[in-house]
Amino acid sequence: MSMLPINHFKHALRAGRTQIGLWSTIPSPFVCELIGGAGYDWVLLDTEHTPTDVPLMLQQLQAVAAAQPAPATLPTHAVVRPAWNDAVLIKRYLDIGAQTLLLPFVQNAQEAQAAVRAIRYAPEGIRGMGGSTRASNFGRTADYAARAAEELCLLVQVETAEALEQIEAIAAVDGIDGIFIGPSDLSASLGYPGRPRHPEVNRTIDDAIRRIRASGKAPGILMVDESRARECLELGAQFVAVALDTIVLRDGLDAAAARFRGPPTAAAQAAASSGY
Numbered sequence: 001m002s003m004l005p006i007n008h009f010k011h012a013l014r015a016g017r018t019q020i021g022l023w024s025t026i027p028s029p030f031v032c033e034l035i036g037g038a039g040y041d042w043v044l045l046d047t048e049h050t051p052t053d054v055p056l057m058l059q060q061l062q063a064v065a066a067a068q069p070a071p072a073t074l075p076t077h078a079v080v081r082p083a084w085n086d087a088v089l090i091k092r093y094l095d096i097g098a099q100t101l102l103l104p105f106v107q108n109a110q111e112a113q114a115a116v117r118a119i120r121y122a123p124e125g126i127r128g129m130g131g132s133t134r135a136s137n138f139g140r141t142a143d144y145a146a147r148a149a150e151e152l153c154l155l156v157q158v159e160t161a162e163a164l165e166q167i168e169a170i171a172a173v174d175g176i177d178g179i180f181i182g183p184s185d186l187s188a189s190l191g192y193p194g195r196p197r198h199p200e201v202n203r204t205i206d207d208a209i210r211r212i213r214a215s216g217k218a219p220g221i222l223m224v225d226e227s228r229a230r231e232c233l234e235l236g237a238q239f240v241a242v243a244l245d246t247i248v249l250r251d252g253l254d255a256a257a258a259r260f261r262g263p264p265t266a267a268a269q270a271a272a273s274s275g276y
Contacts, residue, residue: 002140007099009042009077010153013178013218013238021079023222023241027052029063031245035076036067042077044222044241048084048104058096058134079155085111087118087126094119095133100153102180105160109169112156116175120149153177155220155239159185164208171215178218178239181208197228209235 012019021042022035027050035043045060046052052060057080064078080098082089085106093101103115117125129145130136136144154175158164159182171179183196183205192198205221212219213236220239223229229242 002137004141004144004147004151005099007077007151007153008074009079009100009239010151010177012041013153016238018233019077019239021239021241023244025050026245026249027056027060029056029059032060032063032078033067035245036064037069038076039070039073040076041074042079042100042239042241044079044081044102046081048081054092054096057093057098061097079153085115085118085156087114090115090118091128094127094148094152095130095135097134099151100155102155102157104157104182105163105185106156106158106170107160107163108166109173112170112173112176115154115156116173119152119154120175121145124149149175155180155218157182158208160189161186161204162189164204167208167211168215171212171217176217178220179212180220180222180239181205181212183221183223197225202228205232206235209237212236213238 009019019041021044022040023044023046024032024035025046032045043064045057047057061078064076067076069075077100078098079100079102080093081102081104082093085103090101101119106112106115119125119127121127121129132139135148155178156170156176157180158167158170167179170176183201186204187193187196187198187201190201190204192201195201209219209232218238219236221232221237222241223232224242224244224247226242229240233240
């Protein structure tokens with residue numbers, strides 16, 4: 001009989017430990033394995049804004065699991081973002097072995113409660129029973145149905161001004177482990193589309209981080225600006241994605257090309273000194 005895998009990410013959040021992550025939007029198992037060996041605590045595998053589907057996500061999860069992390073470090077934990085807070089999608093990603101989900105555009109406590117019910121088996125929820133899923137090691141984990149919820153981690157996104165008003169109510173839902181602030185969608189909701197670093201957006205995010213932490217749940221955010229990411233961490237954000245794979249690749253490619261196109265510009269010189 002196999003054992004239920006421990007969700008080290010969930011236990012770290014509950015213990016108040018900071019988790020540094022990377023946001024991955026390149027739908028490639030090869031890239032996922034590369035990321036998995038880099039030493040991040042977690043990696044977000046996105047399906048909301050990528051062409052990833054369930055079969056490809058299975059390969060991405062397998063690649064992260066196969067990655068070789070640095071000695072004396074825990075393996076990078078895969079967090080899957082379904083395209084929507086949908087019980088069918090949630091069931092499918094859980095069945096292929098995802099242990100942590102980040103659900104977009106959760107607006108209120110009722111939607112948060114629906115998400116909790118979607119990850120739990122009856123009588124506490126509505127997750128469909130599957131006898132030989134990858135999540136249960138194809139049926140070898142005999143007590144999977146009885147204990148699965150212990151190691152599942154549920155994160156929800158608040159991405160609008162309306163949702164931010166509901167932070168305390170969402171946080172009060174039993175089964176919600178963390179609340180993630182989506183800066184881009186939030187900036188649009190506040191009237192500053194495409195300006196996620198606008199001072200009013202920053203102020204609103206700062207307040208949201210404090211309120212989430214005060215509500216007893218883990219705050220999270222994606223912030224690729226290093227100085228701003230550190231500010232969010234100091235405010236109490238616990239799971240923070242500090243880089244995005246497409247941006248890392250794009251900036252590295254652009255900088256390398258710029259260094260060999262005529263006289264070096266100031267930007268190219270700065271990129272060269274960064275180590276890329």
